[in-house]
Amino acid sequence: MADSPEARGGGEMRKRTFVITRFDPDKDQVPKTQTYEIPCRPEWKVLDALNFIKDEVDPTLSHRWSCRMAVCGSCGMNVNGEPKLTCKTSLADYGDTVEVAPLSNFPIIRDLVIEMDGFMDKFKAVKPWVIVAKEKAAEEGTYRQSPEQLAVFKQFSMCINCMLCYAACPVVAKEPDFLGPAAIALGHRYNMDSRDEGAAERNEVFRGEGTVFHCSYANECSEVCPKNVDPAAAINQAKLNAVIDWATSFVVKRGK
Amino acid sequence: MAEADVEVFRHDVIVVGGGAAGLRAAIAAVEADPKVSVAMVSKVYPMRSHTVSAEGGAAAYVPGSDDSLEKHLYDTIKGSDYLADQDCAEYFVEQATPELTRLEHWGCPWSRNDDGTVATRPFGGMTVPRTWYAADKVGFHMLHSLFQHSMRFERIVRYDEHFVTKLLVDDGACRGVVAIDIRTGSIRLFLGRSVILATGGAGKCFPFTTNGTIKTGDGMALAYRAGVGLKDMEFLQYHPTGLPGTGILITEASRGEGGYVLNAEGERFLVTRDYGVGQKAELGPRDMISRAEILEIEAGRGVKGPYGEHVLLDLRHLGEAKIMAKLPFVRELSRTYIGVDPVYEPIPIRPVVHYMMGGVDTDIRGATPIPGLYAAGETACVSMNGANRLGSNSLTECLVFGARAGVEAVAHAKSASDGNEARLLAEAKTEGARIDNLRGRKKGGEKIAQIRREMQLSMERGCGVYRRQESMQQTVAEIAPLKGRATDLVLEDSSKVFNTELLQALELVNMLDVAEAIAVAAVARKESRGAHACRDFPKRNDAEFLHHSMVFFAPAGPRLDKKSVMIGRFQPEERKY
Numbered sequence: 001m002a003d004s005p006e007a008r009g010g011g012e013m014r015k016r017t018f019v020i021t022r023f024d025p026d027k028d029q030v031p032k033t034q035t036y037e038i039p040c041r042p043e044w045k046v047l048d049a050l051n052f053i054k055d056e057v058d059p060t061l062s063h064r065w066s067c068r069m070a071v072c073g074s075c076g077m078n079v080n081g082e083p084k085l086t087c088k089t090s091l092a093d094y095g096d097t098v099e100v101a102p103l104s105n106f107p108i109i110r111d112l113v114i115e116m117d118g119f120m121d122k123f124k125a126v127k128p129w130v131i132v133a134k135e136k137a138a139e140e141g142t143y144r145q146s147p148e149q150l151a152v153f154k155q156f157s158m159c160i161n162c163m164l165c166y167a168a169c170p171v172v173a174k175e176p177d178f179l180g181p182a183a184i185a186l187g188h189r190y191n192m193d194s195r196d197e198g199a200a201e202r203n204e205v206f207r208g209e210g211t212v213f214h215c216s217y218a219n220e221c222s223e224v225c226p227k228n229v230d231p232a233a234a235i236n237q238a239k240l241n242a243v244i245d246w247a248t249s250f251v252v253k254r255g256k
Numbered sequence: 257m258a259e260a261d262v263e264v265f266r267h268d269v270i271v272v273g274g275g276a277a278g279l280r281a282a283i284a285a286v287e288a289d290p291k292v293s294v295a296m297v298s299k300v301y302p303m304r305s306h307t308v309s310a311e312g313g314a315a316a317y318v319p320g321s322d323d324s325l326e327k328h329l330y331d332t333i334k335g336s337d338y339l340a341d342q343d344c345a346e347y348f349v350e351q352a353t354p355e356l357t358r359l360e361h362w363g364c365p366w367s368r369n370d371d372g373t374v375a376t377r378p379f380g381g382m383t384v385p386r387t388w389y390a391a392d393k394v395g396f397h398m399l400h401s402l403f404q405h406s407m408r409f410e411r412i413v414r415y416d417e418h419f420v421t422k423l424l425v426d427d428g429a430c431r432g433v434v435a436i437d438i439r440t441g442s443i444r445l446f447l448g449r450s451v452i453l454a455t456g457g458a459g460k461c462f463p464f465t466t467n468g469t470i471k472t473g474d475g476m477a478l479a480y481r482a483g484v485g486l487k488d489m490e491f492l493q494y495h496p497t498g499l500p501g502t503g504i505l506i507t508e509a510s511r512g513e514g515g516y517v518l519n520a521e522g523e524r525f526l527v528t529r530d531y532g533v534g535q536k537a538e539l540g541p542r543d544m545i546s547r548a549e550i551l552e553i554e555a556g557r558g559v560k561g562p563y564g565e566h567v568l569l570d571l572r573h574l575g576e577a578k579i580m581a582k583l584p585f586v587r588e589l590s591r592t593y594i595g596v597d598p599v600y601e602p603i604p605i606r607p608v609v610h611y612m613m614g615g616v617d618t619d620i621r622g623a624t625p626i627p628g629l630y631a632a633g634e635t636a637c638v639s640m641n642g643a644n645r646l647g648s649n650s651l652t653e654c655l656v657f658g659a660r661a662g663v664e665a666v667a668h669a670k671s672a673s674d675g676n677e678a679r680l681l682a683e684a685k686t687e688g689a690r691i692d693n694l695r696g697r698k699k700g701g702e703k704i705a706q707i708r709r710e711m712q713l714s715m716e717r718g719c720g721v722y723r724r725q726e727s728m729q730q731t732v733a734e735i736a737p738l739k740g741r742a743t744d745l746v747l748e749d750s751s752k753v754f755n756t757e758l759l760q761a762l763e764l765v766n767m768l769d770v771a772e773a774i775a776v777a778a779v780a781r782k783e784s785r786g787a788h789a790c791r792d793f794p795k796r797n798d799a800e801f802l803h804h805s806m807v808f809f810a811p812a813g814p815r816l817d818k819k820s821v822m823i824g825r826f827q828p829e830e831r832k833y
Binding site for chain 2: 011024025026027043054055056058059060062063064065066067068069070071072073074088109110111113115116120123124128129130135136138139141142143144145146147149150153154157158160161186190193195196
């Protein structure tokens, strides 16, 4: 270990205890916990500790991770009960014992790995692509989009799909089919993009069962978001737009 | 050997990898023919792919600017130290603008000028600002735009979290792949008349890298073991601005936006001393700046820190407003991962393994010598990057050659015959049995993490920014026994469900093959060119080494060969800035 990359760096090692959810559907009826006591560097994130356990203590532990720089969105887990990106969560902010569990409100595949089929379906349901009546050819050049037009949706395009907001959402907890914060924010992001003409289609989705109107304004999604996307604001705007869009279409129909 | 159960899936084109190159290839394939069905097989969900971590931008000529295709071509060729194939580089610069424009049409939130046109920024080794950007999260936005756009196409069928373990080559052509469905552990056979490898590079062969943990050279190793040569593997890009300790990337855009690189004495050594970058100073190419940093540290002008010596990246003079507008992610990363706020303090930085110029040997179409097998993106070596890639060319490369590979793969799939399915299924079953035997194999004596660590440290010693014959040879001598030891791994996890220990074992074997190819190619290049800086041979030697190096898999150990470089209108000259 003396020459290992992990051994580089300074600071006092500190023993910490990790209480980690374990679940292997081949063997276990229900999830259980397993406790590991390991030496941790002061600058470590929660993910560093999980990787140390995986490499040095228990290679049977399963967790997802990749970029370790808070942009790939793989390593969301509950840390002491709160949804966190583990690569961005410093151990220094915690005491001697840290509990790591899979994100709430998702089925567990194995240990800290959750099943995300439902999320991917919701994601696709909002048609997260530019919809236009006639596609522009590359030779026609780029669209003009002013910095102000970009600013209208830019924040909502910053979502890394880490799903912390689904783990935090009280509506998702009660209604697993609720479209949920990230997906609504994504659909809204395209609705607000000056290049897009698909708002009517997406608003129809938004007015459907289990979508924007099921949001209870708890704001938990925005509080846990590691990228300040503010999905709660997106949902509020999306609600209003979906209503206006509906009312306008009604007026237009009546006017014919 | 017992036969494993194998599920069979049939598509026209199999894309392995879901990053920028793989997604672009898949979209190009379904657009090329309304009947084509594409399987996208990736070991992670596409939006987790490492494209996501690219920060600074994507290069392309902007129509109406004072740039030109010729300038972009010249910068690329000169940056490559004349080892790029000039026909490939020319195709690249021509296609760069339409590709970035398409991405704009697909929703990529490029940063804008006041008049609504796309904004560009200066980048290293580029003579004019031609780097399109979306603040400092360009890879993230490109990847998400591509992924979201790809969802429109029902004919792109995703197989998320599937790890490919073998390419099936039968009767001289590639006919499909065998993969593990990570969630269930079951073995799946994907039959397709064309296969495109787009699995990224292999930075994780090194201990200190910007790369995420998924960058284990899987596609390179698959192609290599199937008989395709790995080209120019010795050319490894060290990025000059990585955070000490973690290796997290601080984008070159921070220099593009005006940041300074300082030594311990607060001196802008790229300006005050002759490191070959001339007037470009901080906007010199990556290979030269990384070398300058090492030389400063060796001369005693480095800053001592807990992770060894480093130098500094100073953004303070840009001011908080500009940093927040153009480089907000740099600030977030610095604060989170090294506890430094660049608004008030310089960021500690040092050279870090970032990108592989080398890769799977392909021609300008993305085709390997095996019919039906293609490669694109960092996995591939077309070659348009030669001995040193310019920053912001690689994201564009993923689009240009991803699209080309997609179109070519469709053309091939239409004309090729189906393979012998019985034989392919038998081969898949044998592969499945191999995987089943490896899973939970408790009888071995070696730990994955231990071998991985020894490999990484050996690669760092032998294939650093500066290299010596002796240390490179030692690395070659060290990797071979590690490969032997890796056949005796102990695996403790016998569960079929999301068994990441099994994947780590397979990734380790892939990395060892790639690492060996890198080291073997490095020893053989007895000159200094681009990113390959050899202290025993400090000069470029066109008479003997103006060629691509090729490494072929052989059971007894890698076999070296060479391949000619396509020189076009730019004759090699001394590379000075």
